[in-house]
Amino acid sequence: MTIDHSNPLQWRFSDRATALQSSAIREILKITQQPEIISFAGGLPSPATFPVDVMKAAFDKVLTTSGHTALQxxxxxxxxxxxxxxxxxxxxxxxxxxxxxxxxxxxxxxxxxxxxxxxxxxxxxxxxxxxxxxxxxxxxxxxxxxxxxxxxxxxxxxxxxxxxxxxxxxxxxxxxxxxxxxxxxxxxxxxxxxxxxxxxxxxxxxxxxxxxxxxxxxxxxxxxxxxxxxxxxxxxxxxxxxxxxxxxxxxxxxxxxxxxxxxxxxxxxxxxxxxxxxxxxxxxxxGFLDQHIPTIRDLYGKQCQAMLDALAEFFPSGVKWTRPQGGMFIWVTLPQHINAVELLDAAIKEKVAFVPGAPFYATDPLTNTLRLSFVTVPPERIRHGVSVLGRLISARM
Amino acid sequence: MTIDHSNPLQWRFSDRATALQSSAIREILKITQQPEIISFAGGLPSPATFPVDVMKAAFDKVLTTSGHTALQxxxxxxxxxxxxxxxxxxxxxxxxxxxxxxxxxxxxxxxxxxxxxxxxxxxxxxxxxxxxxxxxxxxxxxxxxxxxxxxxxxxxxxxxxxxxxxxxxxxxxxxxxxxxxxxxxxxxxxxxxxxxxxxxxxxxxxxxxxxxxxxxxxxxxxxxxxxxxxxxxxxxxxxxxxxxxxxxxxxxxxxxxxxxxxxxxxxxxxxxxxxxxxxxxxxxxxGFLDQHIPTIRDLYGKQCQAMLDALAEFFPSGVKWTRPQGGMFIWVTLPQHINAVELLDAAIKEKVAFVPGAPFYATDPLTNTLRLSFVTVPPERIRHGVSVLGRLISARM
Incomplete structure (x- = not known):
């Protein structure tokens, strides 16, 4: 058989595939998974909330009683x-x-x-x-x-x-x-x-x-x-x-x-x-969720408060942020002239990460916005990470 | 708030959604899942081949040693x-x-x-x-x-x-x-x-x-x-x-x-x-598959042979079928004037099912073809089901 390997197939993608872009967030996550980085970039829930033993018992029970159905x-x-x-x-x-x-x-x-x-x-x-x-x-x-x-x-x-x-x-x-x-x-x-x-x-x-x-x-x-x-x-x-x-x-x-x-x-x-x-x-x-969900609320609520406290302490006036009543994220709006991507570059050098806000806009992105997640970082590291960001932002005011 | 429920929203689907059709096979499967039906219609592997205990042990081990990673x-x-x-x-x-x-x-x-x-x-x-x-x-x-x-x-x-x-x-x-x-x-x-x-x-x-x-x-x-x-x-x-x-x-x-x-x-x-x-x-x-796969081959090979034997015994001359060397399916070609959909209607009345072949053609469907699966039916029921089909086909020759 003769296949000309010097002239490999040129992949022609569909128009929609050509338009596909990787999520900026998932790309940032790849950089920021080293343990020494304080990452506010993630959208991941805290693994501390996973009911591993309950899940394990349920897998065992379903596979024991209904294995053949469950695997078909x-x-x-x-x-x-x-x-x-x-x-x-x-x-x-x-x-x-x-x-x-x-x-x-x-x-x-x-x-x-x-x-x-x-x-x-x-x-x-x-x-x-x-x-x-x-x-x-x-x-x-x-x-x-x-x-x-x-x-x-x-x-x-x-x-x-x-x-x-x-x-x-x-x-x-x-x-x-x-x-x-x-x-x-x-x-x-x-x-x-x-x-x-x-x-x-x-x-x-x-x-x-x-x-x-x-x-x-x-x-x-x-x-x-x-x-x-x-x-x-x-x-x-x-x-x-x-x-x-x-x-x-x-x-x-x-x-x-x-x-x-x-x-x-x-x-x-x-x-x-x-x-x-x-x-x-x-x-x-x-009814497991009725007892389990309050433990997640409690953890996330405390960590959200820790971040809000740190923001009030370390962020200069002229910076605004949201005060969530639940969930996993705080949104920060910097003065208009500060670019969040440039800020991220500086922050990563100091081992802190977040997600710049521009990719979240379908049209007319605001480059002076960013997203902070607090759910996977312990309070003392939240405080330190926010203090670093506060210093970097102040330097740009 | 005032919502006019007498005039509900008319769903406008995309062109591609309008073209979507359910698989004829999955529709037939819904009819033929009653246990009294001898179904050669399925494309499902035999649950007898599922290594349930091995899977259960693996779920237990992964959740015990790496639960938080596995669930993230x-x-x-x-x-x-x-x-x-x-x-x-x-x-x-x-x-x-x-x-x-x-x-x-x-x-x-x-x-x-x-x-x-x-x-x-x-x-x-x-x-x-x-x-x-x-x-x-x-x-x-x-x-x-x-x-x-x-x-x-x-x-x-x-x-x-x-x-x-x-x-x-x-x-x-x-x-x-x-x-x-x-x-x-x-x-x-x-x-x-x-x-x-x-x-x-x-x-x-x-x-x-x-x-x-x-x-x-x-x-x-x-x-x-x-x-x-x-x-x-x-x-x-x-x-x-x-x-x-x-x-x-x-x-x-x-x-x-x-x-x-x-x-x-x-x-x-x-x-x-x-x-x-x-x-x-x-x-x-x-290396689990090296010992497990031969047991699947053995089971399917025997059931395939049982169906080939029954086809030779009960199907009239003028009907052709494939002789697979592996896998799960036999393909039958009837004389041109016999319609497999009409045959299926008659077969279901006698509690036997299969899949008509026409939907498998992207263009120019042959209505005198059908697919038989032998992997989930025991040999004695294969023989009986094929004898019923043979009688129905002979009556149409």
Whole structure:
């Protein structure tokens, strides 16, 4: 056989592949995983919160009692008892959700990919918050949308700013609770206004809610999907309340959409591991999360306070930051002339890392913003890391 | 708040979602899962082959020794020790594969979706075998290709029939070992000819190989990726040699392509469960598959022979079928006037099921073909089921 190895195949990628870019965050994470770096860059939950022994016992039980079923191919829409459990947990306050409205997915990121796949045609307008979750921008980008940014303030997305950019829009993507990257919470009045505005405009509203259970004071926040189950697509996840590495999330949506998402999922990966779903059902079915989630809230709330204290102590006036009521992130706005990427270069030399804010903007990036995560760094190292950043920022004022 | 529930949102799906169709097979499977049905319709491996206790011990060990790492987010390209193990297993016969050429995926189906995503522009020509694997046709269809069928015979794909349809083609998808749906094996001479033809035409060649380890006599079949690692994209899977429900597969490909696939995977589901990859590495690293795979071969080989014996005994002359050397499927060609869908209706009334062949054709479906799987039905039920089909076919001759 004669193959001319001096002239290897030139890979021709699709237009969408040519447009694909790696997440700036994942690239930064690669640099900052050395233990000597104080990293506020991560989006990872604290492994201290993982209930490893509970998970181990559940794997053992499921494999002992139902091993052959758990390890066989399973249905694309998911493991019915877990879909039922999720539907029941959404049906508590008057709302009525049936399991056929629940689709299990391989982590929330897959929900974003599937939603992009079934809702977005190339060139369609997609509305996102300013700034928005980077993983959503990435997932939707594959399908060639034109992003339009909806304005926000300290109370989150501003519903009255939707209509002027809504013409021809296919969907609005929102993250109402302790938003990634800003840590902001959408006020309750605005939730009602947002749901109403989208219903009036005939605009599907995505409610992405990975952090909702992590409010530091434990107060529940009303879900928009309960206000209008016909027009809201809810995305949930076990990553932040149990463990992320199992890759398990879900979508709660009207049945015609769930059916389309199921077809797209069948073509994308057939189904999510049956074993994982059975194990998570085993773990959650008798109320484990009710005792477990408060321990996560407590840890994250204390570390958030440690960072807020350090910011007040070390950051010069003229710098602003958010004061989250839950979740994992604080958003910092520097004076306009300070570039967060340049600041990061200087900070890494002093062994501190964070994520510059620009990639979180779908349009018109603000280069003087940055995201800080406090959940994986102990309080004394938070204080030291923030003091270093404060000194570097002061030097640039 | 005022939401007009009498006028619910009309879901507008993307063009690609509108084109999505459920797999005919998965729909048939839903009907045929009642235990009283003798189902030759499934594509599922036999759960009798699942090493449940070995898997359970590995889950326990990984969660005990590395629980926090296994349950945390992981790298998009996969768990390095498993990628290394796969690269080593491909580097045995002179070929040299490095772990950077290996991408872990959430089952082979995800590899098909990612390959479609990064290689196919709408309207691009994609070459497939006649017939081809339905899941691949589904996955690629999402990206709007124009399929062209490459001719086949009892020795598999006919390489000389590629050039006439190759103009502008983006890739050729092949399943050389015990093909799904036909059970055919591509001859060794043709493997060389196929690799050479694709290299000459600058055409990326996909070698999908879920069944390669399952040759009944244990003879290894040469991999095309070893003949030209620069031009062949190999897809492997743990579904048929370990268990399918864990959803773990991999791609071996040139590094520029692996890098693009990794970016696409990052947007699609971030990464495949770290725990699963660590468990599979724990199971395979000391050679478990070398003793386990022969037990699967033995079981499937015996059941294949039972079905071949029954076909010879009960099917009338004028019906043809393949004689697989491995894998899970036999392909039957009826006289041209007999429609397999009509036959299925009659068979289900007598509690026997199979999959009609037409959906496996990308173009020009043959309605007188059908696929039989023998791996989950015991020999005495195989004999009875085939006798029922033989009687129904004879009545239509």
């Amino acid at each position: 191919y399973g249905p694309t829409d998911g493991y019915m008892p877990l879909r039922q459990w999720i539907a029941d947990s959404f049906s508590k306050d008057g709302a009525k959700i049936v399991p056929e409205q629940v689709l299990m997915v391989s982590g929330s990121q897959q929900a974003l990919d599937l939603l992009g796949k079934v809702l977005i045609n190339e060139g369609d307008r997609v509305l996102v918050e300013t700034p928005s979750y980077l993983g959503a921008l990435q997932a939707f980008s594959v399908y060639g949308p034109k992003f339009a940014s909806v304005q926000t303030d300290d109370d989150g997305l501003i519903p009255s700013s939707i209509a002027p950019v809504a013409e021809g829009a296919r969907l609005l993507y929102s993250l109402p609770n302790f938003q990634n990257p800003t840590g902001r919470t959408l006020s309750i009045a605005r939730r009602h206004e947002l749901v109403e505005t989208c219903a009036r405009l005939g605009l599907p509203l995505i409610e992405d809610d990975p952090y909702g259970a992590l409010s530091y004071n434990g107060d529940p926040l009303p879900k928009m999907v309960a206000m209008n189950p016909d027009g809201v697509i809810y995305m949930g996840s076990f990553s932040k309340v149990l463990t992320p590495g199992i890759r398990l999330g879900y979508v709660v949506a009207p049945q015609p959409l769930v059916r389309r998402l199921e077809l797209a999922k069948q073509a994308a990966d057939l189904h999510t591991a049956q074993l994982t779903q059975m194990v998570v059902h085993e773990v959650v079915k008798d | 987010y992981g790298p998009t390209d996969g768990y390095m020790p498993l990628r290394q193990w796969i690269a080593d297993s491909f580097s045995k016969d002179g070929a040299k594969i490095v772990p950077e050429q290996v991408l872990m995926v959430s089952g082979s189906q995800q590899a098909l979706d990612l390959l479609g995503k990064v290689l196919i522009n709408e309207g691009d020509r994609v070459l497939v075998e006649t017939p081809s694997y339905l899941g691949a046709l589904q996955a690629f269809s999402v990206y709007g290709p124009k399929f062209a069928s490459v001719q086949t015979d009892d020795d598999g794909l006919i390489p000389s029939s590629i050039a006439p349809v190759a103009e502008g083609a983006r890739l050729l998808y092949s399943l050389p070992n015990f093909q799904n749906p036909t059970g055919r094996t591509l001859s060794i001479a043709r493997r060389h000819e196929l690799v050479e033809t694709c290299a000459r035409l600058g055409l990326p060649l996909i070698e999908d190989d879920p069944y390669g380890a399952l040759s009944y006599n244990g003879d290894p079949l040469p991999k095309m990726v070893a003949m030209n690692p620069d031009g062949v994209i190999y897809m492997g899977s743990f579904s048929k040699v370990l268990t399918p429900g864990i959803r773990l597969g991999y791609v071996v490909a040139p590094q520029p392509l692996v890098r693009r696939l990794e970016l696409a995977k990052q947007a699609a589901d971030l990464h495949t469960a770290q725990l699963t990859q660590m468990v599979v590495h724990e199971v395979v690293k000391d």
